[in-house]
Amino acid sequence: MRFIADLHIHSHFSRATxxxxxxxxxxxxxxxxxxxxVGTGDFTHxxxxxxxxxxxxxxEEGFFKLKDEIADKCDQQVPSxxxxxxxxxxxxxxxxxxxxxxxxxxxxxxxxxxxxDRAEKFNxxxxxxxxxxSDGRPILGLDARNLLEILLETSDDAFLIxxxxxxxWFSLLGSKSGxxxxxxxxxDLSAYIFAVETGLSSDPAMNRQVSGLDGxxxxxxxxxxxxxxxxxxxxxxxxxLSYSNIKSALETGDPKRFLGTFExxxxxxxxxxxxxRKCDIRLWPEKTRKLNGICPVCDKPLTLGVLYRVGELADRxxxxxxxxxxxxxxxxPLVEILxxxxxxxPGSKKVMGNYHALLDKLGPxxxxxxxxxxxxxxxxxxxLLGEAIARMRRNEVEVLPGYDGEFGTIKIFDPHExxxxxxxxxxxxxxxxxxxxxxxxxP
Ligand SMILES: [Zn+2]
Ligand SMILES: [Zn+2]
Numbered sequence: 001m002r003f004i005a006d007l008h009i010h011s012h013f014s015r016a017t018x019x020x021x022x023x024x025x026x027x028x029x030x031x032x033x034x035x036x037x038v039g040t041g042d043f044t045h046x047x048x049x050x051x052x053x054x055x056x057x058x059x060e061e062g063f064f065k066l067k068d069e070i071a072d073k074c075d076q077q078v079p080s081x082x083x084x085x086x087x088x089x090x091x092x093x094x095x096x097x098x099x100x101x102x103x104x105x106x107x108x109x110x111x112x113x114x115x116x117d118r119a120e121k122f123n124x125x126x127x128x129x130x131x132x133x134s135d136g137r138p139i140l141g142l143d144a145r146n147l148l149e150i151l152l153e154t155s156d157d158a159f160l161i162x163x164x165x166x167x168x169w170f171s172l173l174g175s176k177s178g179x180x181x182x183x184x185x186x187x188d189l190s191a192y193i194f195a196v197e198t199g200l201s202s203d204p205a206m207n208r209q210v211s212g213l214d215g216x217x218x219x220x221x222x223x224x225x226x227x228x229x230x231x232x233x234x235x236x237x238x239x240x241l242s243y244s245n246i247k248s249a250l251e252t253g254d255p256k257r258f259l260g261t262f263e264x265x266x267x268x269x270x271x272x273x274x275x276x277r278k279c280d281i282r283l284w285p286e287k288t289r290k291l292n293g294i295c296p297v298c299d300k301p302l303t304l305g306v307l308y309r310v311g312e313l314a315d316r317x318x319x320x321x322x323x324x325x326x327x328x329x330x331x332x333p334l335v336e337i338l339x340x341x342x343x344x345x346p347g348s349k350k351v352m353g354n355y356h357a358l359l360d361k362l363g364p365x366x367x368x369x370x371x372x373x374x375x376x377x378x379x380x381x382x383x384l385l386g387e388a389i390a391r392m393r394r395n396e397v398e399v400l401p402g403y404d405g406e407f408g409t410i411k412i413f414d415p416h417e418x419x420x421x422x423x424x425x426x427x428x429x430x431x432x433x434x435x436x437x438x439x440x441x442x443p
Contacts, residue, residue: 002259003036004366005246006234007091008110008163008197008221011042011051014136018226023055023088024074025045025227027066030086031078032049033231034364037246039221042136043113053116056088062157062243063087076106079360082383087241090119093163094126095139095170096147099416106170106177107144108137108163110197111151114243116157125150144172146184152192159247160192161219164199166306168271172196173313175304180313181212195219195250200233201269201306201402203260204328208319209310215322217253220261231366232333234262253324260327262366266306267399268332268408273305275403282403285311303404329347331369332392332410334358340412341384354382383422 012021021042030038040056042048046154056064065087066074075083090113099105115118126132130140140147144162151158162172162182169176172185179185182193195217198207204218220233236259239245249257266272275282279297285308295302319325339346340355361380362368368377369389391397391412402408413421 001238001240002238003241004034004231004234004262005037005089005237006030006033006035006222006231007037007039007089007112007161007219008226009039009041009224009230010093011040011045011048011136013042013045013048013077017136021226022226023051023066024070026088026230027071027086028074028077028162029227029230031082032359032365033156033234034082034084034366035231035234036085036322037087037089037237037241038110039110039147040064040088042092043090043119044092044094044111044126044132044138045136046123046133047055048136049119049123050089051216052090059087060241060243063089063241064438081358081361081363082359084364089117089243089246090114092119093137093145094142095137096142096144097244098141098143098197100143104177105144105173105179105185106174108167108170109144109147109172110161110163111147112159112161112243112247113155114157115155118158122154122158125154138298145189147188148186148192152189157244157247159251160193161195161197161250162193164201164223165196166199166202166271166309168303168305168309171199173309175309175312182216188221194253197221198261198263199223199269199306201266201271203263203266203330204326205318206266206307206310208323208325209314209316211315211322212247212313214320214323217250217258218261218326219250220263220328221436223255228335229333232331233264234366235263236260253326255326258326260329263328263330265330265397265399265408265410267401268410269306270402270405271303271305272307272401273403273409274301274302274308275305277404277406278379282401296400305403307401329370330392330395331366332397332412334365334369336410337385337388337392338382340410341382341388358382358385384413384418387421 010017059065132138148160167173168174185188198218224231225228239257274288276295335346338351344350374386374390396413400409
């Protein structure tokens with residue numbers, strides 16, 4: 001079956017996350033988005049691990065589901081058009097900070113485990129190495145290669161995926177504290193790395209300029225710190241539901257079983273271009289090079305973004321047949337599209353009211369964005385929405401790129417055009433969804 005998986009999220013035990021980021025709300029949000037498989041995140045944290053053990057029960061091989069009595073309550077908050085099954089997979093993100101070859105390295109990796117007892121054993125090993133209690137995403141002074149070794153010794157079926165590999169400060173290939181290749185980081189164990197996460201600020205096309213990534217499957221996840229952010233990037237699989245199917249689809253890159261990814265526009269990511277936020281300096285790599293990487297305002301080194309860093313490691317203009325090329329679809333979060341159409345903030349009551357009414361009528365967000373017919377979207381009665389989504393699908397959008405921790409901004413319509421297209425139509429708020437007790441639809 002075809003399904004969507006978001007394998008990197010966090011819990012309320014991670015720093016700077018929403019208080020309501022619990023298993024119930026993850027379960028609800030997954031359905032609103034149209035996600036079938038979601039990573040638990042943070043299983044190395046004892047508090048979160050206890051919640052996992054209390055609220056989840058085994059489902060298909062290596063997968064878990066919310067206990068029926070909890071799920072039934074949550075379903076009342078999900079419109080019937082969005083209802084579907086949700087499975088959890090044990091995933092955690094580890095931050096490794098260590099010295100290698102006289103340089104400080106800071107790297108984030110995702111670790112995946114097929115069973116609670118294996119994950120428990122892994123946790124107890126990490127507990128001896130550093131503090132896994134202080135943060136849902138623990139910081140350990142552990143070489144990423146050695147982390148991988150511990151993982152492989154704990155379970156044959158566990159695997160590791162380097163997270164958001166281009167982020168300047170905390171990633172495998174990051175400009176500030178990363179490496180130049182997989183091999184430099186993982187050494188003799190490099191063959192066990194079969195996938196990497198591209199992160200919000202890069203897309204597969206950029207990654208395919210680097211031949212060192214040819215043999216790897218490029219995955220995308222939301223790295224959500226609140227329920228609403230789930231699925232802003234995600235993966236599309238076509239397999240039976242199980243941990244080993246996910247693993248083997250990623251390992252082989254089989255295009256019949258791994259169907260590609262949903263992507264943020266990379267320019268919208270926080271670290272696409274170079275610059276200094278405080279100095280209000282935002283630069284394209286070409287200009288940065290002319291300035292020798294030094295900020296013209298404060299004379300300090302600029303934060304080099306993902307585009308710059310990809311350029312440094314790129315050894316060809318784009319993909320070749322040798323690479324694992326999977327399709328990818330650039331999407332914009334529905335609340336942002338509504339925010340542009342309604343001219344109010346994405347978190348406003350007006351946007352949220354319309355967002356929920358849309359899901360109520362049309363079903364999960366990702367299908368609205370990606371697969372639903374434009375004609376059907378238009379029946380929901382929000383002027384310009386069909387046209388906005390059609391343009392997004394054709395990649396006809398303008399983005400002011402992000403830099404130095406500042407998200408980029410997307411524009412689908414220019415203001416004059418917007419008024420013209422809108423004509424006499426008024427932008428009204430459609431009545432928001434009211435919870436009911438309808439039963440779940442079949443998977
Ligand atoms: Zn991270
Ligand atoms: Zn500066």
